[in-house]
Amino acid sequence: MTDLIYIAVIAVPVIISLILLFGNPKRKSTKISRLVYLTIVFIFTYLPIIVLVIFSFNSGRSTGVWEGFSFKWYEELLNDDRIKSALLTTVIVALSSAVISTVFGTVSAIGIFYMKKIPKSIVMNVTNIPILNADIITGVSLLLLYNILGIPLGYASLIIAHISFNIPYVILSVMPKLKQMDNNIYEAALDLGATPTKALVNVIVPQIMPGIVSGFLLSLTMSMDDFVISLFTSGPVVSTLSLEIYSMTKRGITPEINALSTIIFVIVIIVLVITNIKDPQSNGKKQRA
Amino acid sequence: MKPLPKFRLTRTAFAYPYLVFAIIFLVAPLILVIFYSFTRQIDNYSVYKNFENSPEIIIDNLDFIGYDEDSSLSRIGTYYYDGEKLTIVNYRPKHPETYRVFFEDGKISNIEEYDGEELIAQDLDNVKFLNKLTGFYFTIDNFVRFFNNGDSMKVFLRSIYIAFMSTVFCLLIGFPTAYVLSKMKERTRNIVSVMFLLPMWINFLLRTYAWRTLVEKTGIINTILGSVGLPAQNLMYTQGAVILVMVYDFLPFMILPIYNTLIKIDRSLIEASYDLGANHYRTLFRVIFPLAIPGISSGITMTFVPAITAFAISKIMGGTQCATIGEEIERVFNNDMWFGSAMSVIIMVLMLASMFLISGKDSDSDNIGGGLI
Numbered sequence: 028m029t030d031l032i033y034i035a036v037i038a039v040p041v042i043i044s045l046i047l048l049f050g051n052p053k054r055k056s057t058k059i060s061r062l063v064y065l066t067i068v069f070i071f072t073y074l075p076i077i078v079l080v081i082f083s084f085n086s087g088r089s090t091g092v093w094e095g096f097s098f099k100w101y102e103e104l105l106n107d108d109r110i111k112s113a114l115l116t117t118v119i120v121a122l123s124s125a126v127i128s129t130v131f132g133t134v135s136a137i138g139i140f141y142m143k144k145i146p147k148s149i150v151m152n153v154t155n156i157p158i159l160n161a162d163i164i165t166g167v168s169l170l171l172l173y174n175i176l177g178i179p180l181g182y183a184s185l186i187i188a189h190i191s192f193n194i195p196y197v198i199l200s201v202m203p204k205l206k207q208m209d210n211n212i213y214e215a216a217l218d219l220g221a222t223p224t225k226a227l228v229n230v231i232v233p234q235i236m237p238g239i240v241s242g243f244l245l246s247l248t249m250s251m252d253d254f255v256i257s258l259f260t261s262g263p264v265v266s267t268l269s270l271e272i273y274s275m276t277k278r279g280i281t282p283e284i285n286a287l288s289t290i291i292f293v294i295v296i297i298v299l300v301i302t303n304i305k306d307p308q309s310n311g312k313k314q315r316a
Numbered sequence: 317m318k319p320l321p322k323f324r325l326t327r328t329a330f331a332y333p334y335l336v337f338a339i340i341f342l343v344a345p346l347i348l349v350i351f352y353s354f355t356r357q358i359d360n361y362s363v364y365k366n367f368e369n370s371p372e373i374i375i376d377n378l379d380f381i382g383y384d385e386d387s388s389l390s391r392i393g394t395y396y397y398d399g400e401k402l403t404i405v406n407y408r409p410k411h412p413e414t415y416r417v418f419f420e421d422g423k424i425s426n427i428e429e430y431d432g433e434e435l436i437a438q439d440l441d442n443v444k445f446l447n448k449l450t451g452f453y454f455t456i457d458n459f460v461r462f463f464n465n466g467d468s469m470k471v472f473l474r475s476i477y478i479a480f481m482s483t484v485f486c487l488l489i490g491f492p493t494a495y496v497l498s499k500m501k502e503r504t505r506n507i508v509s510v511m512f513l514l515p516m517w518i519n520f521l522l523r524t525y526a527w528r529t530l531v532e533k534t535g536i537i538n539t540i541l542g543s544v545g546l547p548a549q550n551l552m553y554t555q556g557a558v559i560l561v562m563v564y565d566f567l568p569f570m571i572l573p574i575y576n577t578l579i580k581i582d583r584s585l586i587e588a589s590y591d592l593g594a595n596h597y598r599t600l601f602r603v604i605f606p607l608a609i610p611g612i613s614s615g616i617t618m619t620f621v622p623a624i625t626a627f628a629i630s631k632i633m634g635g636t637q638c639a640t641i642g643e644e645i646e647r648v649f650n651n652d653m654w655f656g657s658a659m660s661v662i663i664m665v666l667m668l669a670s671m672f673l674i675s676g677k678d679s680d681s682d683n684i685g686g687g688l689i
Contacts, residue, residue, distance in 0.1 A: 049600050
């Protein structure tokens with residue numbers, strides 16, 4: 028019964044707006060309905076986040092009942108060692124795995140690019156595995172591997188797991204840039220006397236740089252946001268922010284964590300605004316990250 | 317040109333470390349999961365020890381698997397008593413709360429279940445404490461157990477239903493959004509599409525938890541309903557709540573690929589359709605929609621696959637009544653890797669089947685996941 032209510036609540040406005048907004052764009056009703064539709068989707072997208080931000084300023088312990096304005100939870104955040112260490116772990120794991128997988132992935136992408144067609148397509152299909160596979164299966168299967176190999180769960184296992192699901196993203200963002208690259212420039216560099224290594228560093232790498240950067244940002248995001256794979260591969264001692272939040276959902280969340288995510292959100296907005304003002308060209312890549 | 321052929325070889329060699337890495341960390345784990353799903357552990361018992369008479373023994377550390385009414389497998393295993401291992405080699409359910417346990421020396425005992433946390437075994441004398449030697453044997457028991465059991469099948473079908481509904485709603489909301497976005501001026505749509513992605517920078521568990529404060533019995537939605545004079549709705553811990561949050565969480569994955577294909581559609585095709593007399597709806601269904609199919613199918617894959625295995629969302633929003641298959645895997649895996657692996661394999665097969673169905677037509681391997689990246 029409740030399902031039917033949800034279906035009605037969502038379906039009726041959707042159907043009405045569908046009819047209106049796919050109409051003639053010059054008609055006023057179309058324009059208005061498009062605006063209304065987008066606004067509704069925006070409200071849907073931002074409603075929980077607004078709630079999250081508002082309750083980070085709550086003076087009470089609840090994340091749902093408003094008791095008054097205060098910065099109390101921001102102060103608590105500064106004194107909470109658990110969250111601070113979880114944040115530190117997240118940053119360490121995300122940065123190290125992103126850097127390693129960017130370097131490793133870029134080098135591998137160059138190698139794969141020059142492979143013959145059939146081995147290349149096999150390797151690319153293998154590379155797609157972690158992207159297509161469900162997180163939980165990746166996590167479970169890595170746990171089995173660690174069991175067999177006798178790798179203890181901790182920082183090392185966590186970082187290896189993150190590298191293994193980050194590398195494909197790096198390879199897949201570098202690969203198109205390699206395809207777009209003009210191979211004649213590289214050959215010209217060799218003709219002009221550059222050693223292959225020098226040509227690689229000075230000619231190929233600068234051309235695929237946008238791909239490398241977007242691969243790095245993508246893996247940074249992926250590893251910051253990952254929860255399921257970390258759950259299986261981190262072991263009992265190491266805890267990332269996601270895992271900390273997950274254990275909090277069982278104990279009860281305090282607005283402290285709202286405060287932390289508000290800060291992170293504001294930082295992300297500032298970074299995005301700055302990069303968009305500085306370099307509108309790279310906007311396209313940011314979107315994908 | 318002379319050094320070129322030589323260097324081509326070395327350039328391919330750049331990929332060799334990755335090949336080794338991929339075989340160990342991408343391929344081997346999957347093979348392991350499949351291997352585990354077709355095997356079970358053998359327990360061999362070697363060391364025997366007498367145990368003093370005791371009217372009541374509490375066996376701790378016993379985890380329940382839950383699907384074992386008919387299977388004699390799941391409660392077999394090693395449990396701990398006073399730091400010593402106690403091995404149950406066989407049992408038959410007597411009635412739902414009591415299990416009759418057969419120990420290796422032929423002793424029989426009734427074991428009662430308390431709170432699902434511990435077992436109390438009665439009349440255990442001369443129980444053998446055993447050391448376990450491990451091995452494995454090939455079997456399809458894990459799969460048989462999964463498909464024979466009503467509970468696990470119910471969870472399985474529920475996950476498919478929830479994932480399917482989430483995907484449908486994501487598509488219904490996502491396609492028009494992507495369409496409207498793609499019709500905007502380039503500058504505006506770049507900014508707006510970034511705004512749709514911003515929430516993804518907040519941890520998804522927090523976003524899910526924020527929905528909880530909205531939907532709860534004493535939550536914001538019910539407060540608003542109450543102030544208007546409507547009765548409070550019991551929205552929390554329902555399938556609807558789980559679907560709502562899944563739609564919320566996966567919507568960007570649906571919007572983006574569709575948006576990316578829509579903005580690449582050649583405008584002259586659409587204009588040709590108008591010139592030939594088609595109205596806007598006809599153009600939408602006959603021109604734009606077919607051209608957007610690759611984006612739609614990659615959007616469906618990117619929503620359906622995570623939705624079917626998502627387990628934190630159903631745990632936070634659905635409580636125990638809406639457990640999904642991902643949750644079951646996580647719960648089972650610590651006690652019974654073999655059964656957990658079998659469940660993972662079933663999901664993998666389901667995912668492959670759905671991907672094959674969705675993107676069977678355009679199997680351009682360069683495009684897999686390419687919608688997003």
